[in-house]
Amino acid sequence: MANEQQQIRGQRMAATFKAALPIMLGYIVLGLPAGILCHTAGMSVLQTFLLTACMYSGAGQYMVPNMLLAGSPVGAVMASVALVNTRQMLYASSLAPFFKGVGKGLSTLFAGTVTDESFGVNLFHLEVGNWTPWQATGVNLFSFATWVASVTAGAVIGSSVSIPTAIASFAMTSIFICLLASQRFNASKAVAGLAAAAGVIACKLLGVGGVAIFAGAVFGIVVGMLMPLRNSTDQHQGDAAASPRKGDER
Amino acid sequence: MAWSTFWIIAAVCAGSIFAFRTVPLLLLANRELPQGLARALDFVPVCAFAALVTNDLFNPVTFAAGIWPAVMPLIAALAVVAVAVKTKSLALCIVVGVGVYALLMLVL
Numbered sequence: 350m351a352n353e354q355q356q357i358r359g360q361r362m363a364a365t366f367k368a369a370l371p372i373m374l375g376y377i378v379l380g381l382p383a384g385i386l387c388h389t390a391g392m393s394v395l396q397t398f399l400l401t402a403c404m405y406s407g408a409g410q411y412m413v414p415n416m417l418l419a420g421s422p423v424g425a426v427m428a429s430v431a432l433v434n435t436r437q438m439l440y441a442s443s444l445a446p447f448f449k450g451v452g453k454g455l456s457t458l459f460a461g462t463v464t465d466e467s468f469g470v471n472l473f474h475l476e477v478g479n480w481t482p483w484q485a486t487g488v489n490l491f492s493f494a495t496w497v498a499s500v501t502a503g504a505v506i507g508s509s510v511s512i513p514t515a516i517a518s519f520a521m522t523s524i525f526i527c528l529l530a531s532q533r534f535n536a537s538k539a540v541a542g543l544a545a546a547a548g549v550i551a552c553k554l555l556g557v558g559g560v561a562i563f564a565g566a567v568f569g570i571v572v573g574m575l576m577p578l579r580n581s582t583d584q585h586q587g588d589a590a591a592s593p594r595k596g597d598e599r
Numbered sequence: 600m601a602w603s604t605f606w607i608i609a610a611v612c613a614g615s616i617f618a619f620r621t622v623p624l625l626l627l628a629n630r631e632l633p634q635g636l637a638r639a640l641d642f643v644p645v646c647a648f649a650a651l652v653t654n655d656l657f658n659p660v661t662f663a664a665g666i667w668p669a670v671m672p673l674i675a676a677l678a679v680v681a682v683a684v685k686t687k688s689l690a691l692c693i694v695v696g697v698g699v700y701a702l703l704m705l706v707l
């Protein structure tokens with residue numbers, strides 16, 4: 350009995366690691382240049398490590414050194430980092446139903462370590478089912494540890510190596526594209542997604558790129574809500590798209 | 600960097616992000632969501648990822664630099680879409696995406 354439980358625990362741990370692996374790969378690629386940038390902006394290895402571990406934000410980790418190098422005032426740096434992370438509120442709300450009855454401690458640990466990427470991966474597994482809150486938290490913690498280690502390693506390497514940030518950040522773009530393509534689409538969701546994209550473009554053209562992701566996503570949600578409530582075609586298409594995913598073990 | 604400046608930045612950034620991440624989940628986890636809110640949350644993944652992808656691919660600065668720098672990421676993105684639809688593998692998408700993007704950037 351105990352053996353069986355141990356086996357299940359081992360299998361769950363392995364599945365969790367496997368789910369986190371692509372995120373970890375992406376974070377290694379993107380974390381190194383972020384650490385190098387922090388070094389360039391005059392942050393020590395210890396400061397870089399502390400900043401990464403405290404705020405755990407990819408966009409923030411690039412924004413802080415970039416803005417400091419550009420001579421921005423500290424207040425503007427903090428406001429920009431906060432603004433670009435407003436989208437985190439959407440992820441936390443969206444995952445709330447899966448944390449019904451889960452203890453405050455675990456819920457906080459989980460919610461505190463959600464990122465764009467781990468949100469997408471965990472949502473996929475939580476919707477398929479058979480994914481425990483501990484496993485979801487495990488994906489977050491594997492990703493978190495990798496990010497902190499990678500950024501710190503970048504700070505240690507310093508400017509002796511140069512990694513083109515544009516290429517490295519395309520790892521994240523690729524993850525987002527894959528997560529978007531894996532969503533179950535119906536007519537309302539397709540329209541909502543297009544509206545979100547249009548919202549982002551509008552924000553950037555208006556020069557308010559800092560809020561582009563959050564404002565664009567919220568605009569998309571509002572447009573989606575205005576669409577007629579689930580007609581039969583929506584429901585049907587949704588189901589058809591959902592069925593092949595059920596058995597898909599990533 | 601001076602430690603005083605560092606701590607102000609680190610504390611404010613970390614505090615605001617932590618609040619954005621945890622407060623909504625802790626508030627919403629143990630109550631029945633009104634139907635409207637539940638429906639709105641259903642749109643979150645599609646809208647968030649559409650916004651993130653667009654934010655990465657659309658950059659007014661590269662448009663100003665000419666057609667090629669603006670189109671190049673779109674070509675790499677199309678390759679990723681093909682891999683994503685065919686395999687649904689995140690790892691493969693990263694490899695193909697970064698590979699095609701690097702190739703386009705270095706070769707042309």
